[in-house]
Amino acid sequence: MPLRWMLVLVFAGAGGWFLFRGLRPGSDGPPLGVTDRISHVAHALMAAAMVIMMWPMG
Numbered sequence: 001m002p003l004r005w006m007l008v009l010v011f012a013g014a015g016g017w018f019l020f021r022g023l024r025p026g027s028d029g030p031p032l033g034v035t036d037r038i039s040h041v042a043h044a045l046m047a048a049a050m051v052i053m054m055w056p057m058g
Helices: 002-023 034-053
Strands: none
Touching: 002 034
16 A cells, blocks of 8 residues: 555656646747657656556446
């Protein structure tokens, strides 16, 4: 159980970071292109899927 919670925190943190990177306006550094934004949001969705897979259903 502790390993499960640790992995949930890791994936949730990574997903939050990718979501932030994909949705931020890009005021610092070079602006992100459309493909970069799509990639970051897709990684956030994959991290959310990994969090869901951590818990058995039923």
